[in-house]
Amino acid sequence: MTITLERAEQAYCRVRDVVPRVEWATMADDVEAIFRLKQERNAIILAHNYMTPEIFHGVADITGDSLALARQAVDVDADVIVLAGVHFMAETAKLLNPAKTVLIPDPLAGCSLAESITPEDVRALRAQHPGVPVVTYVNTSAAVKAESDICCTSGNAEQIIAGLGVDRVIMIPDQYLAANIAARTGVEVITHPGSCEVHERFTADDIRQIRADHPGVDVIAHPECPPAVVAAADFAGSTADMVDYVARKRPGQVALITECSMSDNVAQLYPDVKFVRPCNLCPHMKRNTLSVIRRALETMTHEVTIDASVAESARAAVARMLQPGLWKDKAVTA
Ligand code: 13P
Ligand code: SF4
Numbered sequence: 001m002t003i004t005l006e007r008a009e010q011a012y013c014r015v016r017d018v019v020p021r022v023e024w025a026t027m028a029d030d031v032e033a034i035f036r037l038k039q040e041r042n043a044i045i046l047a048h049n050y051m052t053p054e055i056f057h058g059v060a061d062i063t064g065d066s067l068a069l070a071r072q073a074v075d076v077d078a079d080v081i082v083l084a085g086v087h088f089m090a091e092t093a094k095l096l097n098p099a100k101t102v103l104i105p106d107p108l109a110g111c112s113l114a115e116s117i118t119p120e121d122v123r124a125l126r127a128q129h130p131g132v133p134v135v136t137y138v139n140t141s142a143a144v145k146a147e148s149d150i151c152c153t154s155g156n157a158e159q160i161i162a163g164l165g166v167d168r169v170i171m172i173p174d175q176y177l178a179a180n181i182a183a184r185t186g187v188e189v190i191t192h193p194g195s196c197e198v199h200e201r202f203t204a205d206d207i208r209q210i211r212a213d214h215p216g217v218d219v220i221a222h223p224e225c226p227p228a229v230v231a232a233a234d235f236a237g238s239t240a241d242m243v244d245y246v247a248r249k250r251p252g253q254v255a256l257i258t259e260c261s262m263s264d265n266v267a268q269l270y271p272d273v274k275f276v277r278p279c280n281l282c283p284h285m286k287r288n289t290l291s292v293i294r295r296a297l298e299t300m301t302h303e304v305t306i307d308a309s310v311a312e313s314a315r316a317a318v319a320r321m322l323q324p325g326l327w328k329d330k331a332v333t334a
Pocket of ligand 2: 086110111112113139196197198199224259282283284285
């Protein structure tokens with residue numbers, strides 16, 4: 001057995017509870033090639049929690065929510081970063097690693113939130129609300145980040161909004177995340193009519209049905225869900241907060257109100273927990289497959305570049321969210 005075959009077999013051990021052996025047989029060749037190419041290219045794979053298990057547990061080097069991927073991207077010791085996720089995540093990795101090659105396996109992996117807002121929209125909001133700080137969700141383009149004072153993710157939004165110490169903020173572009181954070185912090189939030197096409201489809205009736213069908217189930221919702229869904233849940237948090245909740249509480253049954261691969265990935269780690277699976281698929285995240293990741297490493301495509309005219313300001317907005325000490329620097333209008 002070659003070293004790579006050993007690696008593919010080790011990778012299988014990490015997914016065997018959620019990927020049948022017969023399916024793995026169709027994946028092993030790509031897995032072996034990816035391990036070989038990572039070594040040849042001195043590359044690492046950063047994978048979001050919504051990747052399918054064969055990517056998440058099989059070939060990824062670093063996994064997590066948007067915040068963890070941004071944080072970990074800062075310390076990456078490799079020449080090449082493959083971002084198995086969506087385009088804004090790859091742009092964030094590039095902003096934090098301007099000297100490294102950052103690849104997005106499929107450049108069409110977008111996000112309904114990122115597509116909902118333009119830099120002109122941000123400038124118009126600023127003109128309507130002079131002096132009000134602009135907090136921008138990382139699910140946006142670099143050009144939109146460049147118009148912002150500070151970024152946030154679902155993992156730190158509450159902390160950042162509360163930490164600004166102001167009564168009003170412009171929080172864009174997710175109207176539901178903004179409403180959920182306003183409810184938790186008491187800060188008045190001016191927002192934008194963007195939404196996540198995956199999470200906006202969940203309803204409070206879905207939660208009632210899950211509770212009726214699975215008495216005693218713990219329901220955890222992503223804060224991109226509408227406020228009525230978050231209110232009906234037991235807990236709301238980022239995808240990393242969801243993993244943490246299951247790890248700490250070990251509920252008998254849990255429903256993760258989010259993208260489908262989350263339950264598969266967490267179920268592999270906690271076989272004692274029963275996962276109720278009322279999920280919606282993200283078509284953008286699902287553009288990442290083993291074969292497109294392999295092709296990205298073989299051909300060194302698609303390289304992420306950021307327009308020099310926006311890179312510096314966008315990087316500053318991301319850096320402020322990663323270094324809380326910078327929240328109150330003079331560039332933040334609060
Ligand atoms: P997290 O930051 O919670 O992982 O969310 C990212 C995302 O795209 C959710 O839809
Ligand atoms: Fe965007 Fe929603 Fe997909 Fe996340 S799940 S990448 S917010 S469309």
